[in-house]
Amino acid sequence: MRVSVIGCGHLGAPHAAAMAELGHEVIGVELDPEKCKALAAGVAPFYEARFGELLAAHTATGRLRFSTSMAEAADFADLHFIAVGTPLRADGRGYDTSQVIGAVEALLPLLPPRPAAIVGKSTVTVGTAARLQQIIDRFASAARVDLVWNPEFLREGHAIEDSLRPDRIVAGLSTPKARAAIEEVYAPILARGDVELIVTDPATAEVLKSAANAFLTTKISFINAMAEVCEITGADVNTVAYGIGIDKRIGHGGMRPGIGYGGGCLPKDVRAFTHRVGELGARDAHGLLTAVEHVNDGRARAAAELVEKANGGPLDGCPISFLGASFKAGTSDVRDSPALRLAERLVERGAAPVIYDPEALDAARAFHPGFSYADTVHDALQAADLVVIGTEWPQFTHDPGLPDEAAALVRRKVLVDVRNAVDAGPWLLAGWEVWQLGRRPQRPPHSAA
Numbered sequence: 001m002r003v004s005v006i007g008c009g010h011l012g013a014p015h016a017a018a019m020a021e022l023g024h025e026v027i028g029v030e031l032d033p034e035k036c037k038a039l040a041a042g043v044a045p046f047y048e049a050r051f052g053e054l055l056a057a058h059t060a061t062g063r064l065r066f067s068t069s070m071a072e073a074a075d076f077a078d079l080h081f082i083a084v085g086t087p088l089r090a091d092g093r094g095y096d097t098s099q100v101i102g103a104v105e106a107l108l109p110l111l112p113p114r115p116a117a118i119v120g121k122s123t124v125t126v127g128t129a130a131r132l133q134q135i136i137d138r139f140a141s142a143a144r145v146d147l148v149w150n151p152e153f154l155r156e157g158h159a160i161e162d163s164l165r166p167d168r169i170v171a172g173l174s175t176p177k178a179r180a181a182i183e184e185v186y187a188p189i190l191a192r193g194d195v196e197l198i199v200t201d202p203a204t205a206e207v208l209k210s211a212a213n214a215f216l217t218t219k220i221s222f223i224n225a226m227a228e229v230c231e232i233t234g235a236d237v238n239t240v241a242y243g244i245g246i247d248k249r250i251g252h253g254g255m256r257p258g259i260g261y262g263g264g265c266l267p268k269d270v271r272a273f274t275h276r277v278g279e280l281g282a283r284d285a286h287g288l289l290t291a292v293e294h295v296n297d298g299r300a301r302a303a304a305e306l307v308e309k310a311n312g313g314p315l316d317g318c319p320i321s322f323l324g325a326s327f328k329a330g331t332s333d334v335r336d337s338p339a340l341r342l343a344e345r346l347v348e349r350g351a352a353p354v355i356y357d358p359e360a361l362d363a364a365r366a367f368h369p370g371f372s373y374a375d376t377v378h379d380a381l382q383a384a385d386l387v388v389i390g391t392e393w394p395q396f397t398h399d400p401g402l403p404d405e406a407a408a409l410v411r412r413k414v415l416v417d418v419r420n421a422v423d424a425g426p427w428l429l430a431g432w433e434v435w436q437l438g439r440r441p442q443r444p445p446h447s448a449a
């Protein structure tokens with residue numbers, strides 16, 4: 001099938017590469033000329049597992065190409081994915097949907113007189129698809145252009161894997177022709193027989209996506225609130241999370257305590273949904289989501305307090321080796337990164353963090369030029385009083401050589417892991433204290449404290 005992907009950022013570019021991998025002929029449309037040029041040359045503008053490899057392979061054969069021209073996409077493709085951004089409005093009261101509306105308004109008049117499907121993947125609040133349908137009805141005969149709302153559930157860091165093997169495909173649509181278009185574009189996935197296609201109306205598809213994000217963040221904030229209780233009572237939150245997660249109704253997914261959710265999606269999606277449900281008069285939902293956000297907003301402060309405790313007092317002038325900048329492991333995305341939120345709190349408290357990240361240094365330097373950075377983990381560790389793991393990259397949490405390597409460079413062997421992700425054993429054996437949220441500090445065998 002000939003498809004276009006309009007908006008080639010963290011969602012759209014991997015989606016375009018995945019569509020080419022499924023066998024489609026794909027054109028990606030990207031407004032930003034630099035990003036478009038890199039993509040067209042087969043060079044990934046950000047880190048995402050397997051993305052670079054697929055991008056290079058499919059741009060080389062010509063099955064995947066990129067352009068800044070909407071007209072080229074309109075002419076070429078029969079199905080147009082909309083994957084542009086939906087940032088929060090400047091006043092924080094819901095999404096700024098101008099990129100979505102703008103992309104559809106730019107595409108419609110360019111479409112040739114043959115059937116086409118517009119398939120929205122961007123995350124929007126309920127009502128946006130209805131608004132787009134009105135715009136489509138004004139521009140084109142509804143019989144010719146179909147609208148589908150097909151929210152995306154991929155996890156950054158696993159974007160390619162999740163696009164090729166999604167948990168489910170949700171399609172909000174209203175005509176048999178729209179259903180046929182979705183079944184055709186996802187045919188290679190559906191043919192495997194292990195992925196459910198949920199066909200529903202556009203409003204349900206919109207709410208389903210928002211509800212998925214709301215539930216994930218509720219789980220995260222729940223276990224983080226329990227971390228607070230454990231801190232006060234001396235209980236161990238990792239054991240609590242493990243023990244309650246055995247109950248199948250609760251589960252272990254999304255239950256690792258830590259510094260809270262971040263990134264380009266969850267924080268703004270929950271904020272926009274909270275606002276929208278409030279606007280709609282859904283008071284209970286509004287109360288629940290407000291609490292979820294409140295807990296998350298407090299995590300950087302809780303983590304900064306833990307660092308202070310681990311230091312044994314105020315952080316004034318304290319040199320900190322700060323490992324991690326991306327909002328989570330597996331991506332170079334630093335948007336709304338909890339790690340950088342904590343680094344900011346530490347600076348406010350007088351500390352001097354030096355940040356290292358295996359993939360996100362360029363992005364962090366570009367978006368947060370005020371911090372100090374090191375180009376290698378070795379440089380970041382030099383003469384630190386504390387080591388803070390801000391992002392759960394496996395090379396920080398599970399490299400058995402790091403505790404000894406770090407021990408030779410730092411001034412004090414104190415590790416603060418605000419993701420509760422570290423395998424503490426090798427650190428303790430190498431003589432480190434290990435501090436995690438909602439847990440008692442772990443001290444090396446034979447230490448005096």
Ligand SMILES: NC(=O)c1ccc[n+]([C@@H]2O[C@H](COP(=O)([O-])OP(=O)(O)OC[C@H]3O[C@@H](n4cnc5c(N)ncnc54)[C@H](O)[C@@H]3O)[C@@H](O)[C@H]2O)c1
Binds near residue numbers: 084121155
């Ligand atoms: N990033 C994710 O993992 C993810 C997952 C699920 C859903 N989403 C949703 O997908 C949408 C996109 O997210 P993102 O993280 O990729 O954002 P992003 O900002 O990384 O990418 C959006 C891209 O669209 C481009 N763009 C804007 N208007 C355009 C136009 N008219 N024509 C061509 N290009 C245009 C921008 O230049 C930008 O590169 C958002 O609604 C987000 O909530 C993202």
